[in-house]
Amino acid sequence: MKLRQLALATAVAAAGLSSALLPSVATAQAKDQFFPVLVYRTGAYAPNGVPWANGYVDYLKLTNARGGVNGVKISYEECETGYATDRGVECYERLKGKGATVIQPLATGITFALTEKAPNDKIPLITAGYGRSESQDGGVFKWNFPIAGTYWIAGDIIIQDIAKKNGGFDKLKGKHIALVYHDSPFGKEAIPILQERANTHGFKLSLLPVTAPGVEQKSTWLQIRQQRPDYVINWGWGVMNSTLLKEAQATGYPRDKIYGVWWAGAEPDVKDVGEGAKGYNAITMQHGAEPNAAFVKEIMEKVHAKGQGTGPKDEVGSVLYVRGAMSAMFAVEGMRRAQERFGKGKLITGEQMRWGLENLDLPQAKLDALGFKGVMRPISTSCQDHVGSAWGRIHTWNGSKWEFTSDWYQADEMIIKPMVKAAADKYAAEKKLTRRSAADCQS
Amino acid sequence: MFYRENGQFKTSYRADQQIFAIAQDRWAILVLIAFAALGVPFLADEYLFRAILIPFLILSLAALGVNILVGYCGQISLGSGAFMAVGAYMAYNTYIRVEGMPLIVALLSGGFFATLVGMFFGIPSLRVKGLYLAVATLAAQFFCDWAFLRVGWFTNNNASGSVSVSNLSVLGWNIDTPLQKYWFCLGFLVVFGLLAKNLVRSAIGREWMAIRDMDVAAAVIGIRPVYAKLSAFAVSAFIVGVAGALWGFVHLGAWEPAAFSIDRSFQLLFMVIIGGMGSIMGSFFGAAFIVVLPIFLNQFLPALGALAGVEISTATVAHAEAMIFGALIVWFLIVEPHGLAKLWSIGKQKLRLWPFPH
Numbered sequence: 001m002k003l004r005q006l007a008l009a010t011a012v013a014a015a016g017l018s019s020a021l022l023p024s025v026a027t028a029q030a031k032d033q034f035f036p037v038l039v040y041r042t043g044a045y046a047p048n049g050v051p052w053a054n055g056y057v058d059y060l061k062l063t064n065a066r067g068g069v070n071g072v073k074i075s076y077e078e079c080e081t082g083y084a085t086d087r088g089v090e091c092y093e094r095l096k097g098k099g100a101t102v103i104q105p106l107a108t109g110i111t112f113a114l115t116e117k118a119p120n121d122k123i124p125l126i127t128a129g130y131g132r133s134e135s136q137d138g139g140v141f142k143w144n145f146p147i148a149g150t151y152w153i154a155g156d157i158i159i160q161d162i163a164k165k166n167g168g169f170d171k172l173k174g175k176h177i178a179l180v181y182h183d184s185p186f187g188k189e190a191i192p193i194l195q196e197r198a199n200t201h202g203f204k205l206s207l208l209p210v211t212a213p214g215v216e217q218k219s220t221w222l223q224i225r226q227q228r229p230d231y232v233i234n235w236g237w238g239v240m241n242s243t244l245l246k247e248a249q250a251t252g253y254p255r256d257k258i259y260g261v262w263w264a265g266a267e268p269d270v271k272d273v274g275e276g277a278k279g280y281n282a283i284t285m286q287h288g289a290e291p292n293a294a295f296v297k298e299i300m301e302k303v304h305a306k307g308q309g310t311g312p313k314d315e316v317g318s319v320l321y322v323r324g325a326m327s328a329m330f331a332v333e334g335m336r337r338a339q340e341r342f343g344k345g346k347l348i349t350g351e352q353m354r355w356g357l358e359n360l361d362l363p364q365a366k367l368d369a370l371g372f373k374g375v376m377r378p379i380s381t382s383c384q385d386h387v388g389s390a391w392g393r394i395h396t397w398n399g400s401k402w403e404f405t406s407d408w409y410q411a412d413e414m415i416i417k418p419m420v421k422a423a424a425d426k427y428a429a430e431k432k433l434t435r436r437s438a439a440d441c442q443s
Numbered sequence: 444m445f446y447r448e449n450g451q452f453k454t455s456y457r458a459d460q461q462i463f464a465i466a467q468d469r470w471a472i473l474v475l476i477a478f479a480a481l482g483v484p485f486l487a488d489e490y491l492f493r494a495i496l497i498p499f500l501i502l503s504l505a506a507l508g509v510n511i512l513v514g515y516c517g518q519i520s521l522g523s524g525a526f527m528a529v530g531a532y533m534a535y536n537t538y539i540r541v542e543g544m545p546l547i548v549a550l551l552s553g554g555f556f557a558t559l560v561g562m563f564f565g566i567p568s569l570r571v572k573g574l575y576l577a578v579a580t581l582a583a584q585f586f587c588d589w590a591f592l593r594v595g596w597f598t599n600n601n602a603s604g605s606v607s608v609s610n611l612s613v614l615g616w617n618i619d620t621p622l623q624k625y626w627f628c629l630g631f632l633v634v635f636g637l638l639a640k641n642l643v644r645s646a647i648g649r650e651w652m653a654i655r656d657m658d659v660a661a662a663v664i665g666i667r668p669v670y671a672k673l674s675a676f677a678v679s680a681f682i683v684g685v686a687g688a689l690w691g692f693v694h695l696g697a698w699e700p701a702a703f704s705i706d707r708s709f710q711l712l713f714m715v716i717i718g719g720m721g722s723i724m725g726s727f728f729g730a731a732f733i734v735v736l737p738i739f740l741n742q743f744l745p746a747l748g749a750l751a752g753v754e755i756s757t758a759t760v761a762h763a764e765a766m767i768f769g770a771l772i773v774w775f776l777i778v779e780p781h782g783l784a785k786l787w788s789i790g791k792q793k794l795r796l797w798p799f800p801h
Contacts, residue, residue, distance in 0.1 A: 039757060041756075041757050041758035041761060042758055042761040042762060042765075046758075050758070053757075078757040079757070080741065080757045080758070080760065080761040082761065084706075085695060085698065085699070085701065085702050086498065086694075086695070086702070089493075089494070089694070089695065090494040090495075090498075090738055093489070093490045093493045093494035094490055094494060094742070096489075096490070097488065097489065097490040108603070108605075108699075109605070109698075109699050109701055109702070112603075112605045112607060112697040112698070112699065113695045113696055113697045113698070115607070115697060116607050116608075116609050116695075116696030116697050117696060120619065132603060183592055184592075184604070184699060184701060185603035185604050185605040185699050186603075188602060188603045188604050189602070189603050191602060192602045209592070209593075212701070423602065430539065430599075430607075431607075431609055431610070432610065
């Protein structure tokens with residue numbers, strides 16, 4: 001009986017406290033630009049989610065340490081999605097209510113769900129390097145911004161690198177490439193571009209799905225052992241990547257013939273395998289591990305040195321950390337751009353933020369000033385093109401760290417453009433949407 | 444004192460057999476429904492609607508369906524997530540493939556196909572029972588996961604395998620705003636709740652319960668196990684399928700098979716077990732417990748930490764949420780193995796004896 005009363009009292013107290021506390025948290029943020037941070041610091045994909053989140057938050061802290069955006073400070077709140085779509089939607093609704101003007105879903109499933117919600121709520125989505133590839137087409141996907149890369153761009157560049165290593169696209173004829181992919185919308189994103197390339201160049205493409213989360217790959221590797229493809233492309237993620245590399249080691253498949261997507265090209269993916277992963281390649285959506293970049297040093301100086309850093313110091317500058325920081329930078333620069341038009345030093349709305357992201361212009365000089373020299377190439381988005389820069393590089397694990405092993409590649413617009421347009425048109429037809437008019441682009 | 448049926452005399456069988464025999468109950472439920480339909484819209488904000496109330500309504504509906512199968516008919520199923528998926532994907536296919544398909548018909552057709560799949564995967568229940576049946580129904584889960592991931596037809600050959608719907612409307616009434624979605628789901632829930640309650644009070648519901656309590660004895664007194672078990676699978680899968688379609692169409696808007704993974708099946712089963720097996724009311728309690736509590740903990744813990752002057756990191760909150768949630772499940776099951784619905788009925792019983800409960 002006593003236990004029950006105790007529980008009852010706790011429940012009542014909890015209800016009372018929460019109703020007293022929650023509103024006060026929300027009102028404290030009225031004067032700052034509020035950035036929601038959807039993260040997964042727990043669950044199967046946490047090893048990759050944590051550095052991303054740390055980088056994202058650290059960059060926001062750095063922006064505040066730099067004096068905000070024309071004096072406007074940034075406030076933020078994290079929300080744990082655990083990579084589950086329904087929790088992600090809940091987080092979105094929660095943080096939307098606190099004045100979110102831009103959101104980065106950080107999961108393909110959540111991106112798909114929010115793509116349907118964002119236009120009604122007038123909140124732009126940034127999916128830097130992930131999300132749905134056809135959302136590059138700003139004419140249909142007005143609120144989606146896959147800035148600086150999509151999965152189709154990534155796939156295209158991987159094929160370009162393979163072609164270069166073989167001495168030209170004509171040498172790809174008769175080759176055999178196997179795509180080992182995470183069996184989810186994320187993994188399947190790669191298929192259309194690789195099929196397109198396979199048809200053009202006449203190489204054989206085998207599709208080998210791996211059931212999420214990807215620890216069971218024995219049958220996949222049996223197939224690889226039988227078929228001996230010339231190259232393996234790994235469209236995996238989280239625990240799937242290290243499993244894949246271990247299986248490759250066990251099968252004796254040369255690691256330098258394996259290419260990973262950028263989610264499969266960070267330190268947590270290869271660390272466990274160490275020497276065994278030596279030679280493994282991965283596409284980078286522009287940046288790799290950048291411990292020497294100017295902005296990383298600035299974060300160490302202005303954030304970590306003051307004891308305000310997020311996460312461990314030695315992870316600062318790792319691949320996914322830089323990814324998080326870069327994603328935050330896009331949002332911050334979108335906000336700065338919007339302020340240039342709608343009033344410097346003012347809070348901006350979701351619609352203004354959307355304009356800022358659509359007219360984002362980051363030439364080399366600006367990137368250098370932000371501390372991103374050598375990390376990435378200039379970005380310029382437009383109404384039709386929400387990517388802004390379709391470049392990438394390949395980096396290779398040398399047993400202890402990631403090193404760039406290729407020059408810059410630009411994804412082939414001639415191939416990707418029509419694909420994006422066709423897919424976007426299909427989406428528009430399904431949704432009975434019309435393309436944005438030229439006048440809408442001006443607004 | 445206030446809650447007593449003294450003096451409420453029944454003069455007809457009809458009056459005696461109504462759902463809520465006690466006038467206070469009748470009024471309470473009517474007030475509750477009226478409040479849900481008319482009062483809540485004034486109180487709830489968008490967050491409450493879209494993040495809590497709508498998922499709660501839809502998962503209550505799903506839990507109701509699972510409760511018919513697991514709670515009333517005693518057939519443990521781990522395929523509920525699959526039936527939800529069938530409902531969602533087939534509703535999607537009827538909706539986009541047939542020009543001018545009305546929304547409600549599409550949702551119900553999702554339920555219809557879920558019924559077919561449910562009956563098919565219910566066939567093993569004629570030979571295997573209990574845990575073995577649970578394992579057999581797992582096959583439904585894996586099969587559906589596989590089918591919706593690999594068979595392009597189901598997803599209208601979308602490259603990514605994810606499907607989406609938008610611009611829903613019923614008879615010219617657009618379902619865009621959170622409030623409209625809430626009403627839409629509430630309408631479904633009320634209709635199906637009434638349907639389910641009447642089903643379990645009827646002959647067929649009694650057959651299910653007889654099968655649950657002892658199938659051999661039920662067969663001896665003339666209840667056909669084939670008919671009873673398969674009808675339970677059919678009704679359950681239909682309701683779960685409609686809930687799945689609502690989950691995809693109304694709540695998520697865009698979904699992939701992972702939205703109806705094995706986790707969802709477990710979640711639904713837990714709702715039924717914690718809420719109370721064989722109780723319509725229990726489905727609602729269970730859904731509320733599973734849907735609302737984690738979200739509440741997730742927001743309450745940082746606020747509590749702030750009050751104490753401690754900043755709790757997101758990861759810690761997520762871990763603590765899982766731990767407290769797990770501990771509460773264990774606690775509830777120890778204190779009241781018959782679920783929250785039993786606590787509710789004990790409370791009612793005590794209220795009748797108030798002010799001197801014993």
